[in-house]
Amino acid sequence: MANESGDDGGGAGGGGGGAAAAAASSVVVEVKNLRFTYPGIDGHPPPGSAPLIDGFSLALRAGDRCLLVGSNGAGKTTILKILGGKHMVDPDMVRVLGRSAFHDVALTASGDLSYLGGEWRRDIAFAGFEVAIQMDVSAEKMIYGVTGVDPQRKDELIKILDIDLSWRMHKVSDGQRRRVQICMGLLKPFKVLLLDEITVDLDVLARGNLLRYLRKECEERGAVIIYATHIFDGLDDWPSHVVYVAHGKLQLALPLEKVKEMSNLSLMRTVESWLRKEKEENRKRRKERKAMGLAEYDKSVEGSRVVGDPARSAARVMNNGWAAGRLHSTVAGEENFFFSSNSVLRQ
Numbered sequence: 001m002a003n004e005s006g007d008d009g010g011g012a013g014g015g016g017g018g019a020a021a022a023a024a025s026s027v028v029v030e031v032k033n034l035r036f037t038y039p040g041i042d043g044h045p046p047p048g049s050a051p052l053i054d055g056f057s058l059a060l061r062a063g064d065r066c067l068l069v070g071s072n073g074a075g076k077t078t079i080l081k082i083l084g085g086k087h088m089v090d091p092d093m094v095r096v097l098g099r100s101a102f103h104d105v106a107l108t109a110s111g112d113l114s115y116l117g118g119e120w121r122r123d124i125a126f127a128g129f130e131v132a133i134q135m136d137v138s139a140e141k142m143i144y145g146v147t148g149v150d151p152q153r154k155d156e157l158i159k160i161l162d163i164d165l166s167w168r169m170h171k172v173s174d175g176q177r178r179r180v181q182i183c184m185g186l187l188k189p190f191k192v193l194l195l196d197e198i199t200v201d202l203d204v205l206a207r208g209n210l211l212r213y214l215r216k217e218c219e220e221r222g223a224v225i226i227y228a229t230h231i232f233d234g235l236d237d238w239p240s241h242v243v244y245v246a247h248g249k250l251q252l253a254l255p256l257e258k259v260k261e262m263s264n265l266s267l268m269r270t271v272e273s274w275l276r277k278e279k280e281e282n283r284k285r286r287k288e289r290k291a292m293g294l295a296e297y298d299k300s301v302e303g304s305r306v307v308g309d310p311a312r313s314a315a316r317v318m319n320n321g322w323a324a325g326r327l328h329s330t331v332a333g334e335e336n337f338f339f340s341s342n343s344v345l346r347q
């Protein structure tokens, strides 16, 4: 991984000396000076609004497992969604496998780029088709409906997530439903996987198995994973890199060994200390503003909150020819089930 100053962070795919060219070519996810503001109802950032994400740069190489940490509202989900092609940004700002995730739909449709997160309780989307995940259908039908999948991979996922194929999706618990969602999202051998806290409902066994499986995917296949989470159980030795974001800005992007050198606390305690310091600084800043007679908080600009699908509303208003967003499934009953395995994108 390389950080914003271009230093080699020593990622799994990083080489030195004569291998520099090879190392450079193995950059899988590249974010350069990313700037993003949620569009208003006219599809453009409201005048006077400060960018939510600003000057954010990052490069991840094959095999990197990156933990994305930060306080609530720091911008983690927004960054993952941008990387997953759900929000439109300048194509030069974000390259995944050398392509623009927003503009190149094939990247997600092929399953090379996979995003797991979002409003999974309601529905699950594959290659743009949205299917209710709470309907009366068996787990088997859901999982075996995904075509073009290596049967061995499918069996392994069913085993590690301990899925009972006879489960009826409208009757299972949240954790069981989540396991099916994760299984479906991982069926195709992704090259880049974006995880937005998907383990909340998993029991410790399922979570442990999943983390081990994901690690193996990076080590053996050179996949890249970016995982945003607030849950640090079992993560002390999981990531190869830790990226800390605050107020939409990159604060730290370090290999795990460097984080360990900086602090002899557990990863959770280390991140906790970063967030505590951030909170302290915010408090100080507000105090100074107050002392200067200014409002304690930055004035928020009306109209920047987007309800629903920002990518779609932006595309609609800007009429750039891009038909972003969901294709609503016309599937009427389970007998019609047919899935591609690309996971939840552009919802």
Ligand SMILES: Nc1ncnc2c1ncn2[C@@H]1O[C@H](COP(=O)(O)OP(=O)(O)OP(=O)(O)O)[C@@H](O)[C@H]1O
Binding pocket: 038, 052, 070, 071, 072, 073, 074, 075, 076, 077, 078, 079, 304, 305, 306, 307, 308, 310
């Ligand atoms: N659709 C939207 N329109 C406008 N602003 C939004 C939208 N979604 C999120 N935001 C704002 O963007 C900021 C970052 O949100 P984001 O969800 O990326 O944070 P996060 O780091 O993932 O937080 P959490 O840890 O709570 O999940 C927040 O201040 C939020 O209010």
